[in-house]
Amino acid sequence: MRSRIDKILLTILLIAFLVSLYLVFLWVPQIKASNVSEQIAQKIFYYHVPSAWLGFLAFFIVFVASVAYLWKRERKYELISVASAEIGVLFITLVLITGPIWAKPVWGIWWTWDARLTSSLILWLIYVAFLMLRRYLPDGSKRANLSAVVGILGFVDVPIVYYSIRWWETQHPKAVMASSEGSLAAPMFIAFMFTLATFTLLYIFLMKKRYQLLVLEDQVNKQFKEMELL
Amino acid sequence: MRAALAILKKDLQMEFRSKESILAMWIFSLLIFVIFNFTFEVSRLVMLEIAPGLLWVAFIFSGMFGLNHSFAIEKENGNLRSMALMPVDGGQIYIGKFLSVTSIMLMFEILIFPIFVIFYDLQLSLQMLMLIPVILAGTIGFTSLGTILSAVSVHTRNQQILLSLLLWPLVSPIVIWSVNLTGVIINGEITASFYPLLIRVVAFDVIFFTLAYMLFDFILED
Numbered sequence: 001m002r003s004r005i006d007k008i009l010l011t012i013l014l015i016a017f018l019v020s021l022y023l024v025f026l027w028v029p030q031i032k033a034s035n036v037s038e039q040i041a042q043k044i045f046y047y048h049v050p051s052a053w054l055g056f057l058a059f060f061i062v063f064v065a066s067v068a069y070l071w072k073r074e075r076k077y078e079l080i081s082v083a084s085a086e087i088g089v090l091f092i093t094l095v096l097i098t099g100p101i102w103a104k105p106v107w108g109i110w111w112t113w114d115a116r117l118t119s120s121l122i123l124w125l126i127y128v129a130f131l132m133l134r135r136y137l138p139d140g141s142k143r144a145n146l147s148a149v150v151g152i153l154g155f156v157d158v159p160i161v162y163y164s165i166r167w168w169e170t171q172h173p174k175a176v177m178a179s180s181e182g183s184l185a186a187p188m189f190i191a192f193m194f195t196l197a198t199f200t201l202l203y204i205f206l207m208k209k210r211y212q213l214l215v216l217e218d219q220v221n222k223q224f225k226e227m228e229l230l
Numbered sequence: 231m232r233a234a235l236a237i238l239k240k241d242l243q244m245e246f247r248s249k250e251s252i253l254a255m256w257i258f259s260l261l262i263f264v265i266f267n268f269t270f271e272v273s274r275l276v277m278l279e280i281a282p283g284l285l286w287v288a289f290i291f292s293g294m295f296g297l298n299h300s301f302a303i304e305k306e307n308g309n310l311r312s313m314a315l316m317p318v319d320g321g322q323i324y325i326g327k328f329l330s331v332t333s334i335m336l337m338f339e340i341l342i343f344p345i346f347v348i349f350y351d352l353q354l355s356l357q358m359l360m361l362i363p364v365i366l367a368g369t370i371g372f373t374s375l376g377t378i379l380s381a382v383s384v385h386t387r388n389q390q391i392l393l394s395l396l397l398w399p400l401v402s403p404i405v406i407w408s409v410n411l412t413g414v415i416i417n418g419e420i421t422a423s424f425y426p427l428l429i430r431v432v433a434f435d436v437i438f439f440t441l442a443y444m445l446f447d448f449i450l451e452d
Contacts, residue, residue, distance in 0.1 A: 070448055123399075128395075129399065132395055136387055137385060141451075142451075145451055146449060150396065152441070153378070153379075153400060154400065161399075164406045164407060
């Protein structure tokens, strides 16, 4: 099911990622840091933060699709929630991988049980459990109902998890985009926004593809069932 | 409310006859204390510091038994289907199950607490009375989420492991807060910051109880 839109999207994505690499690694001036490895590690920021944002967006979509499913009972909402959960887990996995790569040269350790780190890990665990649940259930309306319920409970829990861990002292860098104290220099901001837009496009593309695949799976299963009946 | 109370009565009657859950939970908690003792050989001072966490680990690991058991017994004889067919709101069934799980867990907690006090040589004081609202709030948070997730996981092949996978990360805020509050009571002085934290736990309880109550209908449906 390779449509023209897909081809165009893919081409744009390829170009955008190349441009993003150029912006991040060549165009933006190096930060002032005590050593080279710290300077290089800082580049991870451009991929780490967009991954985190898209992870949240993906889980928000899971929540919306779960509510929509319980309300309208249409298969498509179930498929959207699954596709988005899978991609969200993928992005948060990227966050959990890029974070330690940055932390090792800067903090000197791969991992610390810091507030932000711990809550991201818990977030990841919640949605991995969501996907595991679906794996252990036979296909059908029961599965759709149960996973929608978990999709809603899980998302409501996310802010509570963040809140509950907030009193821990955090080493994690402050949110540079939203706070008043540290703000990004103009070139950094441009490179960041460009990468964020590219990642968002990647999310849309992956969603579209995964959704199509799930629909195809449905069709194949349906045909198998019909053949068995004959 | 009558349906909920009927379920509560039935579950408690079953429990008092067999003592299956409470006994298993109690022995398992004892085991946790023993295992912790020889896996972490630490001084008494450190022991006191980790004691609140240990207490909640015991509560929650054992609580998993109760939760698993609660819906497993319904599934065995196809009761789950009959429950779904009952001409009452799904929320009623949730409340009934929630009440029975919570009361069984509270009874177990009352029975294990003296052992905890003896093993860790805690000094009893009036301040200890504040543990009652803390344990009550923490337990209700755990069971309000646990009851609905137990009803979810009972439909799967790997019921027990899946309940843990679903419940642990979701209930982590409650565990963090409860351990924190228990630590203040056991090792320190209750200060002004104690009560807002307790209210937070209660707020969590209310949010998840209400949500689970509303969503329970969808779980029973076929």
